[in-house]
Structures are given as C-alpha cells and as structure tokens.
Amino acid sequence: MNSPSEAPLSLRCNYCDKDISVNAKVCSHCGHYKIWWLNWIKHLAAITALIMVVVAISQLILAYGEKVESTKVLEDAKIMLKQVEAVKTEADTILENVQARETQINQRFNRLSQNLDDFSNKLEATQTKQKDLIDGQAEAEKKIDNAVLAVNQQVKDSQTRLKKTEEDFDKKQGELSSKLVSLKVEVSKQLEELKWRNELNKLADEAIANGSRAAFENLFVKILTEKDSYKKSVILSCTMQVKSYYLSAFRHRAMEIKTENKENDITEMATDALINELMNNEDIATRCAIAHYLRTRKEKPVPLALIRAIQEEKNLDVIKRCVSSYGSITGYTTTDIFGGILPLGRHVFIHWNENQDEISKKLKESEADQDQKGKELKP
Numbered sequence: 001m002n003s004p005s006e007a008p009l010s011l012r013c014n015y016c017d018k019d020i021s022v023n024a025k026v027c028s029h030c031g032h033y034k035i036w037w038l039n040w041i042k043h044l045a046a047i048t049a050l051i052m053v054v055v056a057i058s059q060l061i062l063a064y065g066e067k068v069e070s071t072k073v074l075e076d077a078k079i080m081l082k083q084v085e086a087v088k089t090e091a092d093t094i095l096e097n098v099q100a101r102e103t104q105i106n107q108r109f110n111r112l113s114q115n116l117d118d119f120s121n122k123l124e125a126t127q128t129k130q131k132d133l134i135d136g137q138a139e140a141e142k143k144i145d146n147a148v149l150a151v152n153q154q155v156k157d158s159q160t161r162l163k164k165t166e167e168d169f170d171k172k173q174g175e176l177s178s179k180l181v182s183l184k185v186e187v188s189k190q191l192e193e194l195k196w197r198n199e200l201n202k203l204a205d206e207a208i209a210n211g212s213r214a215a216f217e218n219l220f221v222k223i224l225t226e227k228d229s230y231k232k233s234v235i236l237s238c239t240m241q242v243k244s245y246y247l248s249a250f251r252h253r254a255m256e257i258k259t260e261n262k263e264n265d266i267t268e269m270a271t272d273a274l275i276n277e278l279m280n281n282e283d284i285a286t287r288c289a290i291a292h293y294l295r296t297r298k299e300k301p302v303p304l305a306l307i308r309a310i311q312e313e314k315n316l317d318v319i320k321r322c323v324s325s326y327g328s329i330t331g332y333t334t335t336d337i338f339g340g341i342l343p344l345g346r347h348v349f350i351h352w353n354e355n356q357d358e359i360s361k362k363l364k365e366s367e368a369d370q371d372q373k374g375k376e377l378k379p
Contacts, residue, residue, distance in 0.1 A: 049247075049335050056244030059237045066234070067201075070194055077187045084180055091172060098165050105158045112151045119144060197234070204238040208245050211284070211316040213344060216242055246320050246337060251288065266290065271297045271366050275305040284315050291321035295328035299366045303329055303359065307352055310345035323348055330359045 010019045016030040026033055033039050123140055200222070206215035219239045226232045266274070266289055274297070278290045291309065294302050306326045313319050316338070323337045323345065332351045339347035352359070 052335050053244065053247065056240050056247070059240045060244065063234070063237045063241065067197070070190070070197060073190050074194065077183070077190060080183055081187070084176070084183060087176055091169070091176065095169060098162070098169070102162060105155075105162075109151070109155055116144070116148065116151075119147075196231075200235060200238045204241050207242045207316060211318075213314045213316055213319065216316060216338070217344060242316075243336065243338060246316060247335075251285075251317050266293050271299050271302065275301065278305065278309050279312070284318065287313070287315070287318045288321050291318055291325055295325035298329050298363050300360055300363045301366050302363075303352060303356075307345070307349055310348055311343065319345060329363070330355070 009022060011022055012018070013020050013027040013030060013032065014034070015032040016027060018027070018029045020027050020029070020034075024034070123137065123144070126140075127137055200219070203215040203218050206212045207219070216239070219235060219242070222235050223232055223239070226235060269277075271294075274290050274294060278287055278294070281287055281290070287309075291306070294306065303326055306322045306329075310319055310322045310326075313322065320337050323334075326348055327333055330351070332348065332355075334347060336347070338344050
C-alpha cells in the first residue's frame with residue numbers, strides 16, 4: 001500500500017472512467033484530452049467551413065436581389081419613355097389646334113374685308129344718287145371708320161394671343177426636350193450598368209458551367225483594377241458564387257480513363273504514367289479522375305506534379321481535384337481551394353516551399369526510382 005505522503009500514480013478519465021497515468025495528456029482508452037477545451041479544437045475546421053458556406057449563400061441571395069432591382073429600374077425607364085411620347089403627342093395636338101385657330105381668324109378677317117368693300121361700293125352708289133344726303137354720308141363714313149378700328153383691334157388681339165400661344169408652345173417644347181435629354185442620360189447609365197453586370201455574370205457562368213480558369217481569373221483581375229468600392233463588392237460576390245459551387249460540387253468520378261483511345265483501370269497504372277496523363281491527356285474527365293486518384297500515391301514526385309498541374313491546368317474541376325489530393329498527401333488544409341490571390345493555386349506553392357523538406361521525409365520513392373536503385377545494386 002502507498003504511504004499517505006506518496007502521490008497517486010493514476011487517476012480516472014472524465015469520459016470513459018478508466019484509469020490513466022497522472023502525467024498522461026490523452027486517455028489511452030478513449031482518445032480524449034484531459035483538458036476539456038482541447039477536445040473542441042479538432043472541430044474548428046468544420047465550423048469554419050460551415051461559416052464560409054453560410055456567407056457564400058448570403059452573397060448569392062444579395063446578387064440575385066440586385067439583379068431583380070436592375071430589371072425593375074429598366075421597366076420604369078420604359079414606362080417613362082411611353083409617358084414622354086404621350087406628352088409629345090399632346091403637344092402636336094395643341095399645335096394643330098393653334099394652326100386651325102389661325103386659319104379661322106384669317107377667314108374671318110377676309111370676310112370682314114369683303115363686307116367693307118361691299119359697304120364702300122354701296123356708299124359710293126348712294127353718294128351718286130343722293131347728293132342731299134351728305135350728313136348721312138358723313139355718319140356712314142364715321143361708322144365705317146369705327147368698324148375698321150374694331151376690325152384692326154380684333155386682328156391685333158388675335159395676333160397677340162397667337163404670339164403668346166407660340167411662346168407657350170416653345171417653352172413647353174424646351175422643357176420636354178430637357179426632360180428627354182435627362183431621361184436618355186439616365187437610361188444610358190442604367191443600360192451600361194446592366195451591360196457591366198451581364199459581363200460579370202457571363203464570366204461567373206463560364207467558370208461554373210465550363211470550369212473555365214480564364215473566366216475566373218478575369219474576375220480576380222477586375223477586383224484588382226476596379227476602384228469603385230460598390231462595383232468591387234459586386235465582383236467579389238460573383239467570385240464567391242464560383243467558389244461556393246466548387247466547395248460542394250463534384251464532377252467526373254469515373255475510375256476508367258481514356259489513354260491513347262483505350263480505356264484503362266486507373267489503379268493498375270504506374271505513378272509516372274498517371275502523372276504524364278494528368279499533364280497531357282485532352283479528356284477533362286480523365287484528368288479529374290487521375291488528379292483524384294493520385295492522393296493514394298504518396299510518393300515524392302506526386303506533390304510537385306500536382307503543383308505543376310495546378311499552375312498549368314485550364315479547367316477548375318481538375319484544379320480542385322489537384323488541390324484536394326495535394327492536401328491529402330501533405331496534410332495541407334484550406335477552406336479556399338483556389339486561394340485569394342493570383343495566380344490560382346499560389347497558396348499551395350507557398351505551402352510546398354515552406355514545408356517540402358518535412359513532407360519529402362514522409363513520402364516514399366516512386367516505382368521508377370526504386371527500379372533504378374535496384375538495377376544499380378545488382379553486380
């Protein structure tokens with residue numbers, strides 16, 4: 001039995017209730033740490049990935065809402081254009097009414113002139129027949145003068161009203177022209193923004209639908225060159241859509257690959273042959289399958305071959321498979337498979353430069369190197 005002064009040599013595990021050494025940090029029975037908070041660290045990567053997926057989904061919803069709002073603005077612009085056309089039609093109607101009124105005034109003036117001529121003729125006939133009606137003639141002349149003054153005043157009033165109508169028309173026409181210019185500028189601005197957004201969506205669609213590396217890198221270039229903070233956030237949203245898709249999407253899972261018009265079992269091929277097909281085979285599905293399967297070949301040439309493929313590959317599906325296999329072989333983990341800087345995959349290259357000596361120690365020689373060493377050892 002231990003004396004009271006001696007310290008105990010073992011204690012109970014908090015999780016499996018079995019005896020473990022006092023100095024042990026991890027339970028040898030259940031694998032839990034004695035310190036409780038260390039058991040949660042291994043779940044940190046999964047929680048971080050979940051947060052990134054939630055952020056990407058929110059960005060996708062925001063981009064869709066902006067697209068709907070742009071469509072609504074375009075519809076409003078079309079409605080305003082129709083209203084302007086209606087106002088222009090109304091102005092044309094007013095001009096036709098003014099011209100009709102002018103014609104009526106001219107006709108009335110002609111009739112008054114004709115009446116005046118008839119009256120003068122009758123007056124002359126009366127003077128010839130009745131010389132004794134001089135007083136009546138003077139009165140008649142006075143009436144004629146008054147009638148002429150009245151006609152002249154009516155003509156003057158009509159001309160004044162016509163001038164005012166023309167001035168009002170010119171003023172309204174100027175206002176309409178100004179509104180049309182402003183509307184044209186606004187519509188042009190909206191159309192330019194829609195054109196710009198369509199270009200971004202086209203690049204994102206090309207990157208997702210066809211796995212185009214060039215389209216995805218163009219989005220990164222636009223982020224670097226864009227100075228407007230709002231436009232930069234829109235472009236960033238498009239890149240997040242592409243990254244969100246490739247976080248969960250998997251294509252081309254076949255284990256049978258095409259090499260020189262033949263279908264071969266990928267598991268029976270040598271590592272050097274697989275690397276050669278990864279770099280040179282024209283079939284995307286074949287390159288994806290090889291990049292995925294190379295995670296099982298933990299040999300020294302494989303990490304560099306995957307890095308080279310990441311740097312030269314034009315298809316994002318293949319790049320994703322290469323990054324995943326590189327992480328499986330080297331232990332490198334990341335929630336951003338394409339990295340946040342150009343060129344794509346630079347984060348993998350940086351990791352290799354910093355850790356290649358340590359990683360190489362854990363990898364075995366390739367089959368070709370082993371065969372070469374075997375030949376050198378033979379007498």
